[in-house]
Amino acid sequence: MVVLDPNDPRLQDPALDENNGVTSQLSRWITDLQLKDIPTDVLERAKHLILDGIVCGLVGARVPWSEECVTSVLDFEPPGYCTVIGYEKSLGPLAAAVLNGAFIQATELDDYHSGAPLHSAAVVLPALFAAAQVIANPTVPTKDGRKVVSGLDFLLATVVGLETGPRAGLGCGGTDLLKRGWHSGPVFGCPASAAASSKLLGLSADDVESAIGVACTQAGGLMAAQYEGMIKRVQHAFAARNGLFGALLCRNGYVGIKKVFERRYGGFLSMFSQGNGQTPQYDSRRVVEELGSTWQMMNIRIKLYACVGGCHGQIEALAKLQELHPDRFAPENLSRIAKIQVYLSGAIYAHDGWAPEERPMTETGAQMNAAYIGAVQLVDRQVLLAQFAVSTLNRDEVWDLVYKTTCYHDTHFDKPHHVCGARVVVDFDDGFQVEELVNMPKGYDPPITDEEIRMKYRRLAASAIDQDRMEKIEKLVVGLENLADVSELLELLPAPTKRVLG
Structure with a gap:
């Protein structure tokens, strides 16, 4: 590590002012x-x-x-x-x-x-x-x-x-x-x-x-x-x-x-x-x-997928390709995919663009790996918590696509608010190629609305707690500025929840 002399002109930059308060x-x-x-x-x-x-x-x-x-x-x-x-x-x-x-x-x-x-x-x-x-x-x-x-x-x-x-x-x-x-x-x-x-x-x-x-x-x-x-x-x-x-x-x-x-x-x-x-x-x-x-x-x-946020653009690019080319991406034709290239920001490439070292990965590793996340989107057409249950982590149809995926850094996504975007290129065994670009996944511009957040809350809460408790928590939080004692909310949190993943 180089230690700069206090008189070094580089330290005169206002960004580095030690006395700016x-x-x-x-x-x-x-x-x-x-x-x-x-x-x-x-x-x-x-x-x-x-x-x-x-x-x-x-x-x-x-x-x-x-x-x-x-x-x-x-x-x-x-x-x-x-x-x-x-x-x-x-x-x-x-x-x-x-x-x-x-x-x-x-x-x-x-x-x-x-x-x-x-x-x-x-x-x-x-x-x-x-x-x-x-x-x-x-x-x-x-x-x-x-x-x-x-x-x-x-x-x-x-x-x-x-x-x-x-x-x-x-x-x-x-x-x-x-x-x-x-x-x-x-x-x-x-x-x-x-x-x-x-x-x-x-x-x-x-x-x-x-x-x-x-x-x-x-x-x-x-x-x-x-x-x-x-x-x-x-x-x-x-x-x-x-x-x-x-x-x-x-x-x-x-x-x-x-x-x-x-x-x-x-x-x-x-x-x-x-x-x-x-x-x-x-x-x-x-x-x-x-x-x-x-x-x-x-x-x-706000996340809509149960994985690292940096791969949300990749998920949406693949979902768009599935929508545009339903025959090519039909379950019976996924084996005809020859190569998948995923282009990511520098931060997300470093974070999630790594090639898996072992099969199967842990639940944590799977949720952090771009190749695996893309593969489950192609196979299951969703990336939710169920895709990362232990029982799903070693499926041949998923790993076939994982091994065909390579990630790259694309400086295009290093622009402000593009960090979670992606470009995906898919080649098939007959030479057919498709490509899709997502600069910013859902929720950037415009952001996820408050109503959509409440919908996410209700969907997830229904899997964990009873209806009465779910409604009470939502009512108290949405009206939080009128709540006399926050203990009323905290008292609703410790009661046991349902196990949501085996």
Whole structure:
């Protein structure tokens, strides 16, 4: 690593200014934010992102890898007072945040940001659920004596978290971190959960800055987690825990890292942008750029497929080819496909364009692999949770197409908001070739509507919980700003859910 002399002209770039006050400006905004400062459409979107996150948690609580995680955690964690989604068990704040975050991210059905990749609900909601119950617990003293968290309190804190994560990511180079092998969401998610928790706990701006610093010094996450095992599902939950820990630690004056975004030596943006080859290496100004006027949370996308968001353009390109050429892509003719070429953005090619090393892959690996995802779209004409059940992972008709698929990087998709697009070229054994391009998958422009999010919620919730509970949760979340006590919502989450995947 090359360490620049403080007088090096490259450090005179305003993007690298160590004294621009970015972290303190963000912290003041977090503290001061009020309902009147947030446009109505942003508030509505936040409520629907909460709804989407909750249903992902309800479904994800009962997949096999989540159940394994619960069993292990309950072996060493003592009982507490914080809700665990889908289980009639309560744990301490940090342990509950880890499990709830793991559930929300468990099935790859949760949200993602298109410019600074992270799964925001898996980071923000678990921290807020636990923080709300810390406040409500009569044995835990709080500085201002609050014991009830209103729905409005919860909503404001959610907006803060949803807005902070992408901004930290954009300052660090957006998709670049993912391209270089970091799991970007657990990195960008640490300041997001710290910001949200701090807002709910009522921290001063100075303490918010400390909490963000404590969260950021814990940041990390290796994208090698995608190939096998189960830990990839938990890594966003680490960020939820880290930010919550920072807020709880600093709410009474404990001092964390200050100026963590703008510090050149050992700062968050400086260190996580090492080796990216960009000029400037990072830009701390992007953390607060148009803060309060341009809402980055509106670029959080809602998944319609149960796989990595970067392959959604590929799925839609293949679906279009199936629609345009029904005879060619009929089930009995799939064996006549000779070659499939998939062209992806740099970040998604690095993340998902790898050739499988073994057959079958794990559920995690399958949901992260472009060749496998494309093959199940061709065979099953859908990419939902059922396509990644253990019983489906070794089908000959799928693997025949996996082995015929090769992925490539196409710089066309490195353009803003094109990162999840794809171009697919399919050759048949008689020389016939078809091609389809999708620059931006469904939900980019225009985005998925709030009504469509509610439809997704109802469809998924019906597979996990009863009708009465499903309707109560939706009603409370959609009317969150009018809810006197968020405990009414949290009480609906721990009851057992149905197992949705064998």
